[in-house]
C-alpha cells in the first residue's frame with residue numbers, strides 16, 4: 640500500500656500550562672482535500688505552524704511521502720514539497736500581479752531576489768507565471784498593481800503564488816476570510832477546480848466552503864481531534880454538533 644502523502648502522528652504543542660495541540664493524528668492520501676475546522680482557539684493555526692516548521696513540536700511525528708520532516712527547518716520542508724499561502728500581497732503593493740507570481744516562480748528555481756530584474760526579462764518565467772494567473776482566473780489583471788487589487792483578487796493572487804511553488808501538499812489558512820459572497824463562490828470554484836490535482840489541507844471557518852469542497856474533515860476542539868470523516872459523517876456527528884457547530888447549523 641502506498642504511504643499517505645501526509646502522515647501526522649501524536650503531534651503535540653504546549654504553551655506553558657496550555658496544550659494547544661494534543662496528540663493529533665492526521666493522514667492525507669495523495670489528492671485529498673481535507674478541511675480542518677474547530678472553534679476559535681482550538682489549535683488550528685498552531686497545527687499548521689507545526690506542519691510548516693514555524694513552531695517546533697513537543698512530541699509526535701510528521702511524515703511527508705513516508706519521510707520524517709518534523710525536525711527539518713522550514714525551507715527544507717518547502718523543498719520536500721510543502722507549500723502554504725502567504726499574505727504576500729501586503730508586502731509588495733507596487734508590484735504587478737504578474738511580477739508577484741514571477742517572483743514565486745523564480746524563487747522555486749532557487750534564484751536570488753537580487754536578480755529579479757533579469758527574471759522580469761526571462762520569457763520562460765513570465766510564461767509560467769502567466770499560466771498560474773490564468774489558472775486562478777486572474778489573467779485579465781496581470782498588469783494591475785497589487786495595491787489596487789480587490790480583496791478577492793488578492794486571495795486569488797496568493798493562491799497563484801503558492802501554486803507557483805509547485806507544492807505536493809498545499810496548506811491554506813482561511814482562504815475565504817474577508818471575502819464577500821460572490822468572491823467566496825469564485826474561490827470555492829477555483830479550489831474545486833484544483834481538487835484531485837493537488838493535495839490540500841484547508842483551515843476554514845466558512846462551513847459552506849468546507850461542506851462543498853472537503854473530501855474529509857477533521858474537527859479540532861481544545862487541541863484534540865474529536866471527529867474525522869467525510870462531510871456527511873461530520874454533519875451527523877453528535878459530538879461535533881454539541882462541541883462546535885451547534886444544533887441547527889448543520
Ligand SMILES: Nc1ncnc2c1ncn2[C@@H]1O[C@H](COP(=O)(O)OP(=O)(O)OP(=O)(O)O)[C@@H](O)[C@H]1O
Nearest residue numbers: 654657658659677678679680681682683684685686
Ligand atoms: N505563541 C503562543 N503563546 C501562547 N499561547 C499561544 C500561542 N499561540 C497560540 N496560543 C494559544 O493556543 C491556543 C490555540 O491557538 P490557535 O491560534 O492555534 O487556535 P485557532 O484554532 O487557530 O484559533 P482561530 O480560529 O481563532 O484562529 C489558544 O488558546 C491560543 O491562545
